[in-house]
Structures are given as structure tokens and as C-alpha cells.
Amino acid sequence: MKRKETHSILKANQLSIGYKTKNAKTIVTSNINFELHKGQLIGLVGANGIGKSTLLRTLIKVQPALSGRIYLNNKDLNTTSTLDLAKQLSIVLTEPMTSKNLSVYELVALGRHPYTNWIGNLSEEDTIQINNALKLINITDLKEKKCFELSDGQLQKVMIARALAQDTDVIVLDEPTTHLDMYHKAYILKLLQKLTKETGKTILFSSHEIDLAIQLCDTMIVMKDKDVICNQPCHLISEGVFDTLFPKDLIAFDNTTGSFRVTK
Template identity: 80%
Template sequence: MNIDTKNIILKAENLSIGYKTKKAKFIVASNINFELQQGQLIGLVGANGIGKSTLLRTLIKVQPTLSGSILLNGNVLESINTLDLAKQLSIVLTEPLSSKNLTVYELVALGRHPYTNWIGNLTKNDADVINNALDLVNISGLKDKRCYELSDGQLQKVMLARALAQDTDIIVLDEPTTHLDMYHKAYILKLLQKLTKETGKTILFSSHEIDLAIQLCDSMIVMKADKVIYNAPCNLISSGVFESLFPKDLIAFDSKTGSFRVNK
């Protein structure tokens, strides 16, 4: 294995995503290509209903690919068994927790499941990883709180800590900034950036905060109706990708400031 491929954590080749029924294939997006490198923060943006969630669900093996391939650490995603996958890829979803009666510590400790014995006993090493994860997202003070006592922003940090405790190469987050105020949106995304730098993990997230993503991400995946583009934010701006992201009747992209403005 040469050095080039070693640094690539997740790779998509000519990927088509969508839904399959017995009768027909319903293609949401096709010809998707990207190589996500170790230690990078990658934002996935696009309009509502364009297929961001479908792409993420395909990447985390909840949904099968239609054609093309996904490689995780050089292995075809379909061939990786559930337990091995759990040691390489962790997720933070938008779906609500089934039970909010767990304490923060218990919830983060669940992230150690792929490594613990049959009954889930935590070793000293597990406890260290959990405490480290709590420290990394600054929620050590919350660890005895119950999840129903937390605000949306705190809960999002807890879910992130759980994914960190799972100690995987890549963390995939589906819209981590929904339901958060402007400050916490920036806080969470800034935290993701910090984590990629400090832990060397690859983090992929979908978001509607395009301006924040442009400022913080190493590279971005932009989903449009006709194609999916993967590049660094500055290249995306100079090639005018964001101008055509939305219908032009209401908002326009200002390439100087890197943000959207409402048409006066």
C-alpha cells in the first residue's frame, strides 16, 4: 500500500445512489466521485430534497448503493462486516434517541460497545477513552446529567462525544446544526474543525450552513440537480458553483464575502 492511498479514508467511485424497489430503480444522484483524506473536515451541502441524506445513508451502509463503489480504508463497504465497520465509522444522526433516561456518561460509554466484552464491561482503557472524549467536546461537567435534562446544543455535543468514544477513522454527521441557534451552529462546526486537527479523524457532515462550511471546511461536496462536485471551498467559489445552487429569484451568492444575500 503506498502512502497516497493510505491517507484516503473514504472514497467514492462513479457512485449512484437512490432507492430500489422490485419494479424500478429510482436514482437520486449519480456519477459521484470523491476521496476524503485523513484529518480533513468535509461539508456536504445542497438544497432540500437534493439527496444529502440519501448519500450519507448510503455511505454509512444503511442503504445499498445502486452502482459504483464505496471504499472505506481501501475495502469495499459492502464487504465489511457490522462489527469491523463499527470500529472504522461512527455516526451522529438526526433521529431522536429512543431513551433519554441514560446519563451522559452511560450514553458516551455505549460508544465503546464494539470493543467491550459480551456483557459490555468497561476496562480502564475504555474509561480513559470515554473521559478523553468528554474532555474533547468540553462536557465533562455534564457527565452525571440525564439526557432529558439537556438542551439541543448540549445533546448534540454528547452525541458527538459518543461518536468520538467509538474511536473510528471517520465520523459522519447528518445535519448536526439543525435546531441550534446561530452561536451554537458556529460552535459545533468550529468544534468539528478543532477535532479533525487534534485527533486526526476525518469528519464528514451535511449542513445548510453554507457560509460557515465555506469558512471552516477543508473541502466540500456540493450536490446539485445535475451533478455532484467535490473540491476545496475556494476553488468552488472561483468556479462559481454556489451561484447556481439555488433558484435565483430570492437569494444570490456574493463571491467576495462567501455568503448568500437576499435580493433587495
């Protein structure tokens, strides 16, 4: 059997994240090391306030790292221009939309902004990418609807389609299942898993849905009080990583089922 080659997409080396002011530096987490590969679904998990959003903002160059290096396609993120970054990495954030009067098609078309001219005219290639994104997410029938007419679940799919239309190697999503019910949480994460297999893109998302991430992810990044661990879910379970993720006075991790349960 031919061995499957892996291609490094996103790498953190001795990364330290946090906040810096003129008079002080607040370190959230340090000594972060991981390497993510092409075609993987990666879940970033941890307790509330542990620094997941800070790490994501640092990885997408919204917030500067305190120290260490981030490499995107083996190039130092600090030397990557804004335009080049937009052609390699797309983002789906949790902030409320300010453009709900746009149609679904118009919103997805915004993903082509890094490739259009200053007028924003769409080329034939742009149109192909937009329609392909709509088809992959199975929302072609919604393309004429206004975004304010959509449910939370439908709107989240549109935002993912916009990121797909951007045609980047990496898609980063911050809490993509927020405000969704249990069924649609599972639906969105299963959709992300499907997209990695069908497109070969690397998809990194932060989530509180740890049980679902364990079931669906190729790799997980687990943030704890003193360290950040990156590995396959099965290895994280066998190494007891989830056992100490939360205080045991209320919930505990069951290594047999690979899920959390309420303690008696």
C-alpha cells in the same frame, strides 16, 4: 519544508444512489466521485430534497448503492463486516433519542459497544476513551447529568462525544446543527473543525449552513441537480459552483464575501 502526506479514508467511485423496489429503480444522483482524506472537515451541502441524506445513508452502509463502489480505508465497503465498520466509522444522526434517561457518561459509554464483550463490561481502555471524549468536548462537568436535563446544544455535544469514544477514523453527522440557534450552530461546526485538528479524524457532516461550511471546511461536497462536485471551498467559489445552487429570484451568491445574500 516537508510535504504533508495525505491518506485516503473514504472514496466514492462512479457511485449511483437512490431506491430500488421489485418493479422499479429510482436514481437520485449518479456518477458520484470523490476522495476524502485523513484529518479533514468535510461539509456536504445542497438544496432541500437534493439527496444529501440518501448519500450519507449510502456511505454508512444503511442504504445500498444502486451501482459503483465505496472504499473505506481502501477496502470495498460491501466486503466490510458490521463490526469492522463500527470500528472504523461512527455516526451521529438526527433521529430523536430513545435513551434520555441515561446519564451523559452512560450515553457516551455506548460508543464503546464495538469493543466490549457480550455483557458490555468496560475495560480500562474503554474508560480512558470515554473520559478522553468527555474532555475533548469539554463536558466532563455534565457526566452525571441525565440526558433529559440537557439543552439541545449540550445534547448534541454529548452525541459527538459518543462518536469520539467509538474511536473511529471517520465520523459522519447528519445535520448536526438542527434545532440550534445561530451561535450554537457556529459553535458546533467550530468544534468539529477543532476535533479534526486535534485528533486527526475525518469528519463529514451534512448541513444547510452553507456560509459556515465555506468558512470552516477543508473540503466540501456540493450536490446539484445534475452533478456532485467535491473540492476546497476557495476552488468551488472561483469555479462558480455556488452561483447556480439556488434560483436567483430570491438569493444570490456573492463571490467577494463568499456568502449568500437576499436579492433586491
